[in-house]
Amino acid sequence: AQSVTQLGSHVSVSEGALVLLRCNYSSSVPPYLFWYVQYPNQGLQLLLKYTSAATLVKGINGFEAEFKKSETSFHLTKPSAHMSDAAEYFCAVSDGSGGYNKLIFGAGTRLAVHP
Amino acid sequence: DGGITQSPKYLFRKEGQNVTLSCEQNLNHDAMYWYRQDPGQGLRLIYYSQIVNDFQKGDIAEGYSVSREKKESFPLTVTSAQKNPTAFYLCASTGARGSPLHFGNGTRLTVT
Numbered sequence: 001a002q003s004v005t006q007l008g009s010h011v012s013v014s015e016g017a018l019v020l021l022r023c024n025y026s027s028s029v030p031p032y033l034f035w036y037v038q039y040p041n042q043g044l045q046l047l048l049k050y051t052s053a054a055t056l057v058k059g060i061n062g063f064e065a066e067f068k069k070s071e072t073s074f075h076l077t078k079p080s081a082h083m084s085d086a087a088e089y090f091c092a093v094s095d096g097s098g099g100y101n102k103l104i105f106g107a108g109t110r111l112a113v114h115p
Numbered sequence: 116d117g118g119i120t121q122s123p124k125y126l127f128r129k130e131g132q133n134v135t136l137s138c139e140q141n142l143n144h145d146a147m148y149w150y151r152q153d154p155g156q157g158l159r160l161i162y163y164s165q166i167v168n169d170f171q172k173g174d175i176a177e178g179y180s181v182s183r184e185k186k187e188s189f190p191l192t193v194t195s196a197q198k199n200p201t202a203f204y205l206c207a208s209t210g211a212r213g214s215p216l217h218f219g220n221g222t223r224l225t226v227t
Contacts, residue, residue, distance in 0.1 A: 009155065032213045043119075043205055043218035044158075051213050090157060094213075101146070101209050102173075103216055105158040 002027045004093050006106035013113055019063075019078040021109045023091030026072065032101065033074045034092045035065055038108075044090060050074060061085070086113045117142045121206050121219035128200075128226050136191045136222045138206035144217070145210060147189040151175060152203040152221075161204075164189055193224065200226045 007022040025031060032051050036044040048059025055067045065076045074091060088110045094101040119140045128134045140147065146165045150158040160173030164183040178197025183189055189208075193200045203223050207216040 034215055036218075041124075041203075041221070041223065043121075043220045044207075044216075045218070046215045049215050101212065101214065101216060102148075102160065102163060103158075104160075105150075107155060107157040 002031070002093050002104045004091050004104055004106035006089075006091050006109050008109055009107065010110050010112065013081045013111070015083055015113055015115055016080050019076070019081045019085065019111065021076040021089050021091075021111065023065075023074045023076065023106060024072055025074060025091070025093040027093055032094045033065075033067060034094075034103065035059065035063070035074075035076050036090045036092065037061075038088045038090065047076070047089075081111075081113045083113050083115070086111055119206055119208055119217055119219035121204075121222050124220065124222060126222055126224045128224070130226055131195045132226075133192055133194050134200075134224065134226075136193070136204055136206075136224070138189045138191065138219060139187055140189075140206075140208045140217075140219075141187065142208055142210065142217060143186070144208035145186070146208060147183070148207045148209075148216065149173075149179075149181065149189070149191045150205045150207065152205060158205065161191065193226075200224060 003026040005024045034049045035047040048057045050067045058064045091106040092103040122137045148163040149161040162181040164170035180192045205221045206219045
């Protein structure tokens, strides 16, 4: 069975500092992996996705994530945090079975950015 | 612009009443999903549908029902059997295997 673990329900960084949000997954087959961002009272917006091409994936808003099969990880990073990055971030995994995606989500990490 | 429309954004109901949440998409996607979001628990899958007139239970289907009579529409009914219905409900769709889900802006349901 697939599962996703996001380490740290809350992360706080200073503006301009490195952002690192951790995600570990479990999947019996090569997975599809996604990072989403959610602002208050809104839906989820796709940041980036891994679908077995390059292991380093670049997304929107300066975020990127690296797929490491040996560590079953897909951590999200951004070199320099901006105040507008404050939001909740979700990692999700799918094995693509059954024809379409049935995404399994992590519990989320709330990112706070302070001046 | 293509997208997913959920309505209403806020919904209030008395305990014991059924309530239906609307989800419409104009992305021509085959698959649609309903997720429930509670603080600190991420998103949990309620129901999903890969084709018109067919749908499957997700992880927390008890107390919910859906229909898929049209490709564009996937309404969710929260019945009185749902023990704890107050939550944020998100509808999503996708068009192909391995493709990301597109989400609506959600409906916040409060039952008192």
